[in-house]
Amino acid sequence: MSAHVAPGMPNYGHNTNTGMSNAKLMMWLFLGSECLLFGALISTYMLYKNRFNDLRDGIPNSGTAPHDVFDIPFTSASSFVLLMSSLTMVLALSAIVRGQEARFRGWTLTTVLLGSVFIASQIYEFTVMVEEGVGYTTNIASSAFFSLTGFHGVHVTIGIIMLMSLFVMNLQGKLKQEHSETVEIVGLYWHFVDIVWILIFTVVYLFPQ
């Protein structure tokens, strides 16, 4: 029952009806919407993962499926790297909350690096798969695989761009202790993308084919 805020003004939630700032509520709603996006993509993959007709002769499931060329230990390692980036994200937020700007930049850069390692691994994985004969248009299962993991990769990349923007803004002195909520909101996005990867990794790589 509190008063409202001037539109466009940062308010950090101490005078909104829910007690949560507009920007943070917006991110939560956006992530809710993203659940359905990944839900639809994962459903499509589940439907299609065992359909790998050879397109030249049309014989059912005679082609190479994505799961024939998975390198599960390698992907497990890159998944571990991505999950660790959630830890460094938390440490970056914790640093900016305390006003330790150098430490914030360090952990943000570490998060960026870990995320980039994950993206690099994904690109390497895709390259290897294409070399082994499973390209985007090879069969339905491969189209579904590359679309699902590719969408996730794009999300991680956008997260990296946001984190780098935070890093630069802090260097320019535009992002200080009192703006820690901005970091928290980017962090929400980052953790969401990580959690989605846990789901995708389980469904795509660990479920029996």
Next chain:
Amino acid sequence: MAITEDKPLALESGEGPKVAERPLGAITRPQMETGWKSWFFTVDHKKIGIMYGVGSLLFFILGGIEALLIRIQLARPGQSFLSEDVYNQVFTMHGVTMVFLVIMPMAAAFANYLLPLQVGARDVAFPRLNAFSFWCWLSGSLFLNTSWFLGGAPDGGWFNYAPNSGVIFSPSNGIDFFSFGLQITGIASLVSAINLIVTVLNMRAPGMTLMKMPIFTWMMLVVQFLLLFAVPVITVALFLLIFDRSFDANFFNVQAGADPLLWQHLFWIFGHPEVYILILPAFGIISEIIPTFARKPIFGYPFMVASGIAIGFLGWGVWAHHMFASGIGPFSVAAFSVSTMFIAVPTGVKILNWLATMWGGRIRFTTPMLFSVGVISMFTIGGLSGVTHSISPSDTQQTDTYYIVAHFHYVIFGGALLGMFAGFYFWWPKCFGYKLNEKLGKANFWVMLIGFNLTFGPMHILGLQGMSRRIQSYTVDEGFNLWNFVVSIGAFIIAIGVALFIINIFYARSQFKNGKIPKSGPDPWDARSLEWSTASPTPVHNFDVDPVVTSQDDWWHRKWGEDENGRIVRIAHPEDIAQDGSAVGVHLPSPSYWPLLLSFALPFVAYAIIFSLWLVIPAGLALVASMYGWALEPADDPDKPHVHHEDHGDDTHGEAGDDGDAAAELVTAEPSAGDES
């Protein structure tokens, strides 16, 4: 909190000397307050709402012309006014236009204009994102319609079933325009949904608890949640189609083993909530109008709210009733039949509540009330024919016949569109300061109602006779001649009704400008919600002082009370207690170029993917540049001298000044928090 009405807004003037500012060193910030620039770069929710209204009415005329072309072709058997190919394009674009470019933005017009007013806020939570939603919708809509000149419009129906919409069956670029156009308007819907949810949940005036909000606000809140969760599903479906058509993926390639039902499921998981996205705004509008003109509070307020929420939930569990003839299996058919019957229950609750609201009221049959009663009666017919579809054996008989066409026009035209017209007549004085002409309005209603029933009533018969949808012609001896002719006449009568509305707009405007009709005052209808407690047209800052709400229909209770015998008596006149909009220097968000630039970068990315992949690079760079320009521009113009922002005029707590200073300082970094997505 001690907030009194006579206390002016405790704000110093924000109108300092206007200094050009270059946030990126690229372009100066827009400063204009009149002329076309004041509309193009505005972030004011009221101007954006009016632009949504104008845009949707223009597309309504376009979609109506497409409907008339269809009816000319089908008026007589065996005609060749439109070729089969053009006919496919015209009926597809009629459907797409009416759903995505008319009803949805018309609802957005009302939502934008009214939601902040009804909850007692200055603006929406993210004013620039709001401008972005509008321009994004407009750029997507224009993009979609450029397909007419670039090789042909989409021809797969508004539902665009794949694999029928694959390259093999639809080799023109029309379907690509459909996919990208709906992606872009989808971004607009999603952003707008998030914005409005945050506004309603976070920015309500003191005392405005959720269960005191007007029903219109409630229904729009449900609609925004439906959009929030439905849009990403069609986004995925459209992406899969784009990947198939532009990058040779195989999602809908049946030869490669694809499932032809995948598109249908994804589309209808979006498409059925979409049906409620179309109808709930009209439900909200007439829930405001009927209590006003029946001069009674809405009957069963909690039930109205709960049934709206129930429709929102159940709307997710009925999608496969669009697919009864697709071979989804007896268990699915049975389950979705039952859920479809069930969803009629909350809708029926609403209809009974409207009737109970009118029951015993001293009803004034003004134009908005006539349209509202029209909605109840016509929607009930459409709703009942909808329940017949839940009986799957009968639905299997009627699938793809004109019976279905009759059904959804009764709910979408007879429900949603008539509701929007009711809203236009009702809120016109609030937006523009004068009423539309009542005589023309009533003529508009009756002509439209008669035309509507002549058009869509006989379609039931045609459908039961077995006339198929989406056919370009029929032969003399099929027995369809008479009713098709009647339907075509009815369509032109509707066109006359719409023309009367357009005439009314210009007539009332010239009457008002010549001083022949009076200013309508803040509250011409003796209405109930907060938007009527401020001046008409609404001042740019909405409220001079923030309203404080103590009860549901708070504004009405300030005008009417009970005497000692329990009789309702007027205790105040709206002119005396309404705010006059005279406050100056209220701090408002600043206009911006970026929403417009970003929105119009999007279609160029789409053109690039359709016509030449290399052009994606410059188009994408323009997109990224406008995103960064936006993110680095302060949400507020820092050159405007601003003091502390105690908008609610509450000086009682001491740290107010500190808060305000911090806020003034923080504006520079705020955009990056929310605006990147």
